[in-house]
Amino acid sequence: MASLFKGQSGEALLAMTLASGGDERIALSADGRNPYGAPIRPATDEIWFASSTASAISRRGWAAAGDALPLAFSATGAENWFAGLRQRILLALAPIGADLVFCASGTQAEYVALFCAQALDGAKPKRCLNLLVGPGETGRGATYAAGGRHFLNSAPFGPSRQGQIVEGWSAESVFLATMSIRDESGSPRQEEDIDAIGECFARNVVAQGARALLHVLDCSKTGLAGFSRDLAKRLRDEFPENISVVVDACQMRCSPETIHADLANGFMVMISGSKFLGGPAFSGALLLPPDMMRALAKRPQICWPEGLAVHTAYFDWPPYLREKIAGPFGARANQGLGLRWEAALAEYEFFRAQKPEVFERAVALFGEEAERNLARTPGLSRDSASGSPTILPIFSKSESGAPLPADPIHGALRKKRMHLGQKVAVGNAEVLRLCFAAPQINDFASRLADGSDEAAAFAPLANDMRRLFDTWGALLAIM
Numbered sequence: 491m492a493s494l495f496k497g498q499s500g501e502a503l504l505a506m507t508l509a510s511g512g513d514e515r516i517a518l519s520a521d522g523r524n525p526y527g528a529p530i531r532p533a534t535d536e537i538w539f540a541s542s543t544a545s546a547i548s549r550r551g552w553a554a555a556g557d558a559l560p561l562a563f564s565a566t567g568a569e570n571w572f573a574g575l576r577q578r579i580l581l582a583l584a585p586i587g588a589d590l591v592f593c594a595s596g597t598q599a600e601y602v603a604l605f606c607a608q609a610l611d612g613a614k615p616k617r618c619l620n621l622l623v624g625p626g627e628t629g630r631g632a633t634y635a636a637g638g639r640h641f642l643n644s645a646p647f648g649p650s651r652q653g654q655i656v657e658g659w660s661a662e663s664v665f666l667a668t669m670s671i672r673d674e675s676g677s678p679r680q681e682e683d684i685d686a687i688g689e690c691f692a693r694n695v696v697a698q699g700a701r702a703l704l705h706v707l708d709c710s711k712t713g714l715a716g717f718s719r720d721l722a723k724r725l726r727d728e729f730p731e732n733i734s735v736v737v738d739a740c741q742m743r744c745s746p747e748t749i750h751a752d753l754a755n756g757f758m759v760m761i762s763g764s765k766f767l768g769g770p771a772f773s774g775a776l777l778l779p780p781d782m783m784r785a786l787a788k789r790p791q792i793c794w795p796e797g798l799a800v801h802t803a804y805f806d807w808p809p810y811l812r813e814k815i816a817g818p819f820g821a822r823a824n825q826g827l828g829l830r831w832e833a834a835l836a837e838y839e840f841f842r843a844q845k846p847e848v849f850e851r852a853v854a855l856f857g858e859e860a861e862r863n864l865a866r867t868p869g870l871s872r873d874s875a876s877g878s879p880t881i882l883p884i885f886s887k888s889e890s891g892a893p894l895p896a897d898p899i900h901g902a903l904r905k906k907r908m909h910l911g912q913k914v915a916v917g918n919a920e921v922l923r924l925c926f927a928a929p930q931i932n933d934f935a936s937r938l939a940d941g942s943d944e945a946a947a948f949a950p951l952a953n954d955m956r957r958l959f960d961t962w963g964a965l966l967a968i969m
Contacts (some may be wrong), residue, residue: 507825507826512826513594514644515595515771515772516771516772526912527904528546528770531547534549535907539925542741542923544764547770547833550833550837555832557832562829572823575832576808582838583761585753586780587784589783592831593760594646594801596629596762597630597632597774598646603703606782609792610701610734615663616699617700618700619701620666621704621705622669623669623706624710627712628710638666638795640654640656646801646821646824646827647799647800647803655797656798658798669687671684672916676915677917678714679716684716684718685718685721688725696732704717704726705717705738706738708737708739709741709878712876712914712923713878719757722735730756735757736760737749737752737757740761740774741766742763743765746842753777756779758776758778758779759777760775761774762775763838767835767838767928768837768928768930770833770834772830775831778808786814790814792811792814792815801820803820803821840928848934849931852926855944855951856926856951860955863955864884869888869963870966871884880927882924885920885921886920888966893920897913903958910922933950933951934947
């Protein structure tokens with residue numbers, strides 16, 4: 491049996507398992523890549539600035555997942571393995587008393603947040619009105635999932651039907667409202683305007699005797715944020731029985747201290763190991779705050795929408811919650827999800843061990859190199875109204891200055907094994923996103939530790955960026 495996990499057979503099993511326990515978005519085509527163009531094996535000879543969408547697994551992540559492969563298939567050790575993964579994440583991000591539910595993706599975390607919010611109401615859950623901000627800049631299936639509907643025609647543990655209400659919920663028990671984080675011109679809305687709409691929504695929901703689930707978007711696909719945490723805390727403190735808050739931190743571009751504070755304030759927090767952390771798609775989790783865990787622990791049994799079975803496994807849940815859920819679950823363990831988190835945590839734990847100034851210098855050098863390349867490449871410009879230091883949205887324009895569609899450029903770059911974050915609509919134009927992630931920062935830190943000076947340590951990344959922009963500019967010249 492041990493030979494199964496070694497050599498070529500072990501690597502084949504590892505690749506197959508890493509691509510399991512998800513939906514059609516993780517399925518590999520004949521070339522060994524998922525629909526996002528990412529292979530399940532390391533691809534160190536390719537150029538990767540696509541972490542806002544998906545990345546190839548790093549060498550460090552591949553090795554960590556390989557080491558854990560026997561645990562994934564252990565008849566007696568899988569439960570302890572998931573418990574260990576859970577504790578590693580909680581130790582890094584959460585206050586004492588918090589817990590988490592593993593989710594096959596950040597989109598599946600929407601289901602868990604909705605379920606946990608309603609579970610606070612006991613045997614007769616209130617109608618839940620879910621307010622999602624920036625749906626065009628979160629996961630593509632978020633509007634379906636946040637409304638209690640299946641978001642694809644496939645799920646980790648069985649078929650589903652896109653748009654159909656999850657069995658056990660109803661259109662009367664779950665209602666979705668959305669608002670854009672940008673105005674019609676594509677400019678980001680002011681924080682106070684976003685908050686005013688959120689507060690009006692929440693107060694109307696409370697007046698109806700229903701529960702409001704307010705989304706706080708920590709970092710959108712282009713680096714925008716809303717609703718504010720100040721608004722969320724004020725409303726939750728005023729209406730603790732009727733307002734729940736979930737923070738979408740799936741990009742994982744905020745500090746661990748921020749997530750820790752969110753949980754201490756009673757917010758649920760959605761995270762992912764497959765964006766900034768650089769783990770393979772898809773690896774999600776929902777962190778549950780201590781006060782929610784105490785409240786749920788008092789419930790003798792928790793009403794479970796049976797349609798969630800195709801989305802979640804038994805070991806995804808903390809022991810004292812899964813014992814309260816009558817079931818069914820889609821599987822006992824999601825081995826692929828666990829291995830994807832092993833890969834992500836290998837990078838994150840290495841990243842967390844670095845001094846803050848190493849991170850700061852790496853991000854500064856990334857920004858400086860991006861600006862140099864933008865300045866020398868006609869037709870490219872950064873969306874200065876949005877973005878974070880590690881997500882730079884970039885417009886592509888023709889010689890006449892007209893916006894160019896992003897998909898043909900993205901596809902042509904991908905064919906050359908150069909990867910950017912997928913397109914996002916910004917007004918009447920589209921951006922592609924140049925992204926910086928933990929594995930790249932870790933490599934920079936390793937070269938510094940080996941004795942390279944700052945310029946030499948960043949040189950491989952700078953070379954990749956120059957090659958990418960050279961190719962990008964050449965594409966614009968022929969479009």
